[in-house]
Amino acid sequence: MTHALTLAPAPRSDAAELVRAEVREFLAAEIAEGTFTPHVDTWLSGVDPAFSRKLGDRGWLGMTWPKEYGGHERTAMERYAVTEELLAAGAPVAAHWIADRQSGPALLRYGTEEHRQEILPRIAAGECFFVIGMSEPDSGSDLASIRTRATRDANGDFVVDGAKVWTSNAHHSHYAITLVRTGPPGDGPRGKHQGLTQLLVDLSLPGITINPIRILDGGHHFNEVVFDGVVVPAGMLLGEEGAGWHQVTAELAFERSGPERFLSTFPLLTELARRAAAGQDRAQLAAVGRLSARLLAIRQLSLRIAAALDRGELPDIPAALVKDIGTTFERDVIDEVRRVAEVTPSLSSPDPLGRALAEAQLHAPGYTLRGGTNEILRGIVARGLGLR
């Protein structure tokens, strides 16, 4: 086994199992009360601020952060248990997902004391939501080629012009951690990594327009966010001016290996399990078994990465690998279901299997693109194998 991919097994955590039981009890009660119905891919499309606040009240957001910033100083394993329970149940977690997963940690690492004190407690309470302002129309995989730029005005504040796209849930959120060009690129192939900066942009600032972009099922999750001479106060610089590339890549390591990279279509697998259990059909039972074996292997890897992050390591190469195989799995569930079950996919189907299949299918293109495409990830894995 190549060194770059080897990780120590995750330690078992009694605390994680305890909080897992609490979350299950909570979710069962919420479903019984009808506060939500399970859906596929809810970390993109399940926006429910009231639900997010409930999680905040229970201490399930900002779980690992210091108490002085509204956090709960719990382990990454405990947080992992909470997030995977929420995803497996198809609960509406999209409103707070980005803030809790990556923006909060980015503020902890790079934010000023003021940012931390002002914003982190609100994220942990489920009251403040973030979006990722990275991609642009001409800059997806080639993120360093972005054109949105910020210049300093006479007061030293930043003036931002440009446009971001695919900005998930910007229309429900408060801040965008926005990657902008503040200086010229350097020489050489990696030169364009220079001169990039992250800004903490309040989405209610004058000069920001948020335009909806509809995805395949007609849903509004994507946006175009246009910046027209937006004045961002100097104090909203995140980290160091010019260090944006380094900060963004660190952020991506948190983004890549969590349970949302293999559980987006789990509610569909649950519906197959329901069908298989009811009919005791051997082919369906075998499909449930085959998919579960795949899922469990990915989950073990993902847990190892969570434990490594907890130890302060930066396992970026295994994280890329998990995201590749995990998101491929999410997509494969769809056709495994079709191969063994008679089901008509339709968003308006009265059959929960047919509805889950339709949701999973219409969201499928996203799994292997968002957060860095699988091709880019395989390049990272190949580098880890010493091939490039």
Add this chain to the structure above:
Amino acid sequence: MSDDQDLVRQTVREVLTAHPPVSLTAELTWDEGLWAELAAAGLTGVGLPEEAGGSGGEVADAVAVVGELARGAGAVPVGEQLLVAGPAVLAAGLQLPPPDEPLVAAVDGDLTAVPDGDGWLLSGTAVDVPWAGVALHLAVLAQGPDGPVLALVRAPAPAWTHANLAGEPRGSVAFDGLRAPAAPITVAAVADLRARAALLRAVQLAAALEQVLALTLRYAGEREQFGRPLGKFQAIQMYLAEMAGEVTAVTAVVDAAVQALEAGEPLVPAAATAKVRAGAAVEVVAALAHQVHGAIGFTQEHALHHLTRRCWAWRDEAGSELAWSATLGEHLVAGGADGFWPALTRVV
């Protein structure tokens, strides 16, 4: 492909230039304007004999129309009329409705027909009716006292409709002793009718998949990242080659199944083969097309979704891929293992 079909294709393409694909919704369930223009040009009667009110022409002409409309994601029930319901109505000796009034076949459900004077009384519920709420006439398959019956009715309002993954309406239609002209048909004709419905989807899939490949090739040539077109990256080249392999194989086998139809050869195994193979290609081709298109392809701003959503829907319509695979397997092993290879070589 003959000059005749080239001409037909050209005509349909010209009509389509004024009718780009529409995103169907609960309110907008079909492209009525496109239908009207196709009907005015006689394209909704192609392959149906002139003496019955059609526009004449060969099966191949009808297939050409259907393929072009699938390529252009036209939201109209032309294929259902030209390749399935129209021929079934004529084969049963019933009077073909005017070709400018959409006619589809309703072949699934629990229906009975009993003779009553000079007509029949139709009862029960037809399910998974394509274009329910849009079609004006339905050719309904029902169980008569002595075997299957095909009834022709003016379509009542559907009892329930849902949208397939592309937004095309499907639904249930209920009858309670509705008086209608009908005719007994053979069990073989029923199998033929279902096979035609499957072959229609296979023809549509083959054309749509070809277009998906064309869009993806074009996009890979236009979109640049890291200072070069996507098509210059080896990973993307491998994807496009893989897609081309799928599309080429599908086209070959679907063409062969259409030839079986034209030659009057047994249609069930040929249609099953075409439908299963075309459906299987969707998994690969649609996924890779979306992967190459990146985020823009995941939105309704780009045309790709009109095709991929139809492909995902069509592969499990008119009998799921699972069901047709089993039908084909059953057919092939009917003569035991020794008969398997001989049966295989007779399919197409």
